[in-house]
Amino acid sequence: MPRGFGERFIDAWPTADPVPWGEAVLSLALPPRPVRLLGLDERQRNWLGERYRFRAGGAGAGPALRLWRVASEGFRQRGGERQEYSLDLYHDPEELWVAGWQFLARLPWSGEALAEIWTCETERGAFLGVVENVLRILTARRVLARGGVVIHSAGLQIDARAHLFWGYSGAGKSTLSRLALAAGHGVISDDLNVVLPGPGGFIVERVPFAGDLGQTDASTGPLPLGGLHRLLKATEDRREPLAPARALASLSACAPFVNVDPHRTEQLLDNLAVLLKATTVDSVYFSPTGNPWSLF
Amino acid sequence: MQDAPITPDSHFRRCPDVRFRAMGEEGMAIRQQAGEVLVLNDTGMRILDLLDGQVTVAALIQQLASEYAVMPETLAEDIPAYLAELCAAGLVEKVRENAP
Numbered sequence: 001m002p003r004g005f006g007e008r009f010i011d012a013w014p015t016a017d018p019v020p021w022g023e024a025v026l027s028l029a030l031p032p033r034p035v036r037l038l039g040l041d042e043r044q045r046n047w048l049g050e051r052y053r054f055r056a057g058g059a060g061a062g063p064a065l066r067l068w069r070v071a072s073e074g075f076r077q078r079g080g081e082r083q084e085y086s087l088d089l090y091h092d093p094e095e096l097w098v099a100g101w102q103f104l105a106r107l108p109w110s111g112e113a114l115a116e117i118w119t120c121e122t123e124r125g126a127f128l129g130v131v132e133n134v135l136r137i138l139t140a141r142r143v144l145a146r147g148g149v150v151i152h153s154a155g156l157q158i159d160a161r162a163h164l165f166w167g168y169s170g171a172g173k174s175t176l177s178r179l180a181l182a183a184g185h186g187v188i189s190d191d192l193n194v195v196l197p198g199p200g201g202f203i204v205e206r207v208p209f210a211g212d213l214g215q216t217d218a219s220t221g222p223l224p225l226g227g228l229h230r231l232l233k234a235t236e237d238r239r240e241p242l243a244p245a246r247a248l249a250s251l252s253a254c255a256p257f258v259n260v261d262p263h264r265t266e267q268l269l270d271n272l273a274v275l276l277k278a279t280t281v282d283s284v285y286f287s288p289t290g291n292p293w294s295l296f
Numbered sequence: 297m298q299d300a301p302i303t304p305d306s307h308f309r310r311c312p313d314v315r316f317r318a319m320g321e322e323g324m325a326i327r328q329q330a331g332e333v334l335v336l337n338d339t340g341m342r343i344l345d346l347l348d349g350q351v352t353v354a355a356l357i358q359q360l361a362s363e364y365a366v367m368p369e370t371l372a373e374d375i376p377a378y379l380a381e382l383c384a385a386g387l388v389e390k391v392r393e394n395a396p
């Protein structure tokens with residue numbers, strides 16, 4: 001472990017003598033395969049069941065994420081208001097270590113190997129935050145291993161196809177998603193969307209990780225990918241061609257978690273290159289007062 | 297400290313954290329440590345590809361002249377400045393000078 005990793009959050013390495021919180025198990029339907037959460041107590045299972053209500057089930061099958069209870073003394077105490085913060089990450093060729101407030105996690109590269117969270121968090125919101133932080137990263141890594149990618153994007157359903165509008169924070173993903181809802185289009189997510197190779201081409205799968213818009217109707221199943229669109233705000237709506245290298249550069253910057261892992265860069269670029277060859281790619285400029293749907 | 301001048305015997309190599317990929321008529325390079333992504337034209341990609349730490353600036357110029365139908369004299373004027381730009385962008389680094 002490199003010097004300094006997790007120092008913001010951890011006083012003493014908390015992985016010694018952990019105990020399970022309980023014997024409860026919950027399966028979450030996350031692409032590419034369900035994840036089994038092990039070592040929960042009943043209260044935690046209920047919290048997670050409520051949070052991921054459309055996706056939570058019984059014991060199920062699939063790779064496991066085990067939660068361990070550890071003493072709070074090993075963690076530094078967070079001061080002030082709860083707010084967004086950056087996690088500490090350590091990328092090893094075979095596994096990823098993640099440190100944050102009141103938790104440490106280890107995520108093996110192999111999708112079948114056991115992932116683990118050590119935490120002392122007992123408050124509902126903060127506990128759910130710990131688990132979701134890890135689930136987001138876990139999903140991004142497992143999707144990458146399956147030839148897909150998680151894209152920081154607004155995923156919209158237009159004519160039975162999923163169109164992903166990617167962009168940095170402030171590009172207008174949530175604004176466009178609100179416009180889509182108002183126009184009667186489905187919103188898959190305004191934050192993270194999963195693209196996976198399917199038998200007939202790439203598909204978009206919904207994940208329960210929403211942005212400013214919050215969770216929308218969860219009934220959407222996998223949809224064929226209709227296009228990838230770099231999103232930019234403008235005074236009038238238009239679509240413009242986007243050169244493949246620029247699309248690759250921009251998309252790789254919007255592939256969270258795996259794009260900062262030096263051991264995964266080649267695979268990320270491989271997956272994106274295949275994806276870009278298989279679908280329509282362009283830039284979409286939209287006006288918050290316009291009608292971008294007329295472009296499709 | 298002032299950087300040593302770029303001479304025909306200078307050697308450059310891609311920085312270890314740089315990954316790059318050609319796509320169409322351009323390419324992109326990622327600086328992993330800085331989290332930066334840059335788009336390069338075809339020539340820039342070819343230069344990045346050739347800079348393995350073994351090739352000298354003189355050899356680089358000869359190679360590019362043979363591939364791009366550009367006079368070596370022209371490249372000799374342009375390449376040092378371009379290499380300096382790539383260095384400033386964190387994509388390549390100077391490795392050593394040939395012993396006299």
